Amino acid sequence: MRTMRALVLDGPGKAVITDVPAPVAGPGQVVVDVHRAGVCGTDGEFFNGHMAYLVSGQASYPLRPGHEWSGTVSSTGDGPEAAWLGKRVTGDTMLGCHQCERCWRGRQHICENRYEVGVLGGWHGAVAEQVMVPASSLHALPDTVGDSAGAMVEPGGNSRRAAESAQLTPGSRVAVFGPGTIGLLAAAFARSLGAEVHVIGRSLPGLQLARDLGLTAWAADELPALRFDAIIDGTDGPDVPSAAVDLVEPGGRIICVGLAGRPSLIDTRQLVLKDLTVIGHLSGSPAMAATIAAYADGSVDPDPLVAATVALDRAPDVLAGWRPDDAGAGPKIHIDPRR
Template sequence: MSAPSSTPSNAPVGGGRAVVVDRPGVHRLVRGPEPVPGPGEVRVRVAAAGICMSDRELYDGRRDADHVRYPVVPGHEWAGTVDLVGEGVDPGLTGRGTVAEGFRACGICARCRTGETSLCDRGYDETGFTRPGAFADHVVVPARLLHPLPDGADLRAAALLEPAAVAAAAVRSGRPEPGERIAVVGAGTLGLLAVQLLAAFTPGELTAIDPRGERTVLARKFGATDAAATAEAGELRGRYDLVVETAGAPATAASSCLLARRGGRVVLTGMFAPGASGIDPVRLSLDQLTVRGVFGAPSAAWTFAVRAFTTGVLTPGPLVTHEFPLERYGEAVALVGGGDPGTGKVLLVP
C-alpha cells in the first residue's frame, strides 16, 4: 500500500484538502478550491469520518464495479457542521452539527414513496463511492438528506451514525420483541452497535458470538447478556428467535440460519460472494425461517439511529480506537481489516 503523498505540484495553493483514490491502490492528497453547494445543497465542514471495510475494498479494488466510480474521494461515514448553504436551502442550517444519508435516492419512485429509499429505482448512487465523500475538509450533500443533531452533540461519536443506521435497519427488519432470545453474530463495529440497539428492546437473552474474546467483553458492556466464541455456536443451534448477522465471513450466513429456532427470523448484513453463503434452502422451507437482507439504510432507519443517539440509547464513541489526519490516510486504511482485535473504528479527523 502506498504512503499518502504530499500536495502534488500541480495542485493550487490554499483551499480545501481531499483524499482522492485514482484507482485501486493509488491515492493522493490534493488541495484545491473549497467546494460550493449548488441549489438545494449544503456544504459541511467535516469533523470526523470513519473508515470501514467497504472503504478498504474500494482502496484494494475489491468493491463491485457497479458500486464505485474512480477517481473518487471516499468517506461515507461522517459528521460535521454546515458552513454554507446553496440556493433554496434554509440559512438557519448554517452552524448546525449534522450527519446525512449516503444514498442519493430520488425520493419520487415507487420504492422511495413506500419508504424504501435504499432500494431506489434510479439505481445505486452513494456519497463516498460514486460521489465525492468526506475524506476531505468539506463534503457537499443535498440538504434533504441531512439529519441535524442537537447543539453540543459529540461529532466524533456521531461519525458512526452511518453504520448505526445500517444496524438500525437490521434491527427494524428483525422485529425484536421483549423477552425474546436474540443472537448477534459478529462483534465488530456493526455488531456492537446492533447489540446496543437490541438491548433497548429488553430481550430475555442477548448473545454476542465472535471468536475474539476482547470483542465479546465489549459486547457485554454494551448490553449483551451472554457471549460465545464461534466454535461454541454449534451448541446453540436452534435456540434463537432472532439472529442478526453482521460479520460477513464466508460461513456466517449459513451458521446464522442454524442458530435460529424453527419459525425464527434471520437478518443478514454481510456482503457475501455469489454462491458462497452456504444456506440450505431445504432447511429454510422445513423450518419456515424468515431471512432478510440489509444493504445500506433507508431514511426511517437513519431517523431511528439518530434518535437513539440523541437520547443516549446509543453510545458509539467507545468504539473508536484510532484517529488519523488526512495526511495519514494510507496508514489508517491499512489498519482496517488487518486482523488486529484491538482495532475498532478508525477515524480520519481533518
C-alpha cells in the same frame, strides 16, 4: 479557485491526501465542514480494489471515499436550504433520483439511479475538509450527540434497522454474528429493546470488547447448545447464513447485513420446514432518525467503538491497516480533517 484537502484513491493501494477544488453549493445543496469521518470496510475494499462496484464497473478510480461523517453546515444554496446554515448535522449516504416510484415511496436507498456519497455515481465523500450533499439528505444532531457519535449514525442506522427487523421483544434471545462495528451496534440496539443478546465471532479482541460492553460473547466454535428467536449476520462470512438457519428457532427471523466475498449457500428446504423469515438490508437510511434519538437519550452509546481519532494526513495509513499505538479496543478509526 478555492481548494481544500481530501483523500483521493487513484487505484488499488494508491491513496493520497491532495488539494482538490472546494465544493460550491448549488440549489438544494449544502457544504459541510467535516468534523469527523469514519473509515469503514467499504472504504477498505475500494483501497484494495475488491469492492463489488469496482468489479461491476459501477464505480471507478479516481474516487474520494467517506460516507460516515458529521460536521457543521458552512454554506448553502439560495433556497430553503439556507435554514441549515451553522447547524451540526450528519447525512444519509443514499441519494435517490427523486423521480422514480421507489423514491416516491421513501425507498431512495434502493433507487436504481441513486448516488452513494463517497461510494457510487461519482459523488465525492467526506474524508476531506468539506463535503457537499443535498439538503434533503441531512439530519440535525442535538447537542447530546457529539461529533464522534454523529459520524456513527450511518453505521448505526444499519444496525438499528437490523434489530427492528428481528422483531425483538423483552426476553427474546438473539445471536449477533460479528463483533465489528455493525455487529456490536446491532447487539447494543437489540439489548436496548430488552432482548437477551449473544455475540458470536472469531476475533478474540472483538469478543473481549463485547464482554467489556456487558454483552455475552462466544467464540464461534465454543457456542453452547442454545436456540435463538432471531439471528443477525453482520459478517462477511459466506458460511454464516447456513449456520444461522441451523441455529434459529422455527418461526424465527434471520437478518443479513454483511456481504461475503462469494455466494452464501443455504438449504431452502429448511427455510420452508422451519417457517423462517430471511431479510436482507442494504442501508440504514430508514432508521437514521431513530438512531440519532437512541444516541441522544443514551440508550445506545457508540463512542466506545471508536478506537482513535487521527488527522487527515493519516487516512491513507488507516486504509492500509495502521492503528495508533494508543488506540483503544474499538473497531472504528475516525478522521478529523481539522487536524
